[in-house]
Amino acid sequence: GAVVSQHPSWVICKSGTSVKIECRSLDFQATTMFWYRQFPKQSLMLMATSNEGSKATYEQGVEKDKFLINHASLTLSTLTVTSAHPEDSSFYICSALADRGHNYGYTFGSGTRLTVV
Amino acid sequence: AQKVTQAQTEISVVEKEDVTLDCVYETRDTTYYLFWYKQPPSGELVFLIRRNSFDEQNEISGRYSWNFQKSTSSFNFTITASQVVDSAVYFCALSEYNFNKFYFGSGTKLNVKP
Numbered sequence: 001g002a003v004v005s006q007h008p009s010w011v012i013c014k015s016g017t018s019v020k021i022e023c024r025s026l027d028f029q030a031t032t033m034f035w036y037r038q039f040p041k042q043s044l045m046l047m048a049t050s051n052e053g054s055k056a057t058y059e060q061g062v063e064k065d066k067f068l069i070n071h072a073s074l075t076l077s078t079l080t081v082t083s084a085h086p087e088d089s090s091f092y093i094c095s096a097l098a099d100r101g102h103n104y105g106y107t108f109g110s111g112t113r114l115t116v117v
Numbered sequence: 118a119q120k121v122t123q124a125q126t127e128i129s130v131v132e133k134e135d136v137t138l139d140c141v142y143e144t145r146d147t148t149y150y151l152f153w154y155k156q157p158p159s160g161e162l163v164f165l166i167r168r169n170s171f172d173e174q175n176e177i178s179g180r181y182s183w184n185f186q187k188s189t190s191s192f193n194f195t196i197t198a199s200q201v202v203d204s205a206v207y208f209c210a211l212s213e214y215n216f217n218k219f220y221f222g223s224g225t226k227l228n229v230k231p
Binding site for chain 2: 032034041042043044046049091093095097106107108109110111113
């Protein structure tokens with residue numbers, strides 16, 4: 001139980017285009033989802049907290065107009081990287097707050113590796 | 118402020134050796150949760166364990182064991198008889214009692230050589 005599905009697992013896009021990443025909770029409802037970014041050989045950095053039906057809360061230094069987050073339902077949150085540039089290339093991973101299952105707490109998606117060329 | 122420190126950036130061992138990954142945390146909360154995750158080269162985060170601040174019992178799961186010491190604010194992870202498949206980056210993390218924030222350590226890369 002408490003599975004989070006993240007798609008796509010990898011994407012290559014041209015500079016200037018937008019990319020949407022989906023994070024779905026498959027067998028539970030997630031009122032809160034989190035988006036992280038991970039640079040190579042570094043830890044995960046929280047970008048924003050996504051709350052169903054309300055605006056996301058962004059961490060300091062994260063451009064909300066650049067990284068659009070939508071959490072329109074209890075099972076889906078999306079992160080759109082707008083007008084992507086090569087410096088946006090990174091590993092993005094979402095997590096959802098699960099209230100059941102042995103790993104009560106955060107359940108992570110499998111991540112999306114974004115390469116902007 | 119909450120903080121998780123994993124002082125070991127990278128560790129290399131030979132298969133069958135035991136290895137301990139250190140984790141030290143800081144928090145002002147009396148109720149909090151500690152986690153360990155494994156991140157293989159493929160990138161996904163694999164949950165290993167969650168421990169709440171009121172449960173200081175050590176835990177053993179197969180070759181894995183965890184030592185939680187509130188007195189030293191440490192939550193160390195030991196792999197016994199390491200295997201090549203254990204090679205990965207391991208993250209220690211701290212969560213506030215209401216899971217509003219989740220703090221990751223910088224990770225320890227474990228290389229297990231045959």
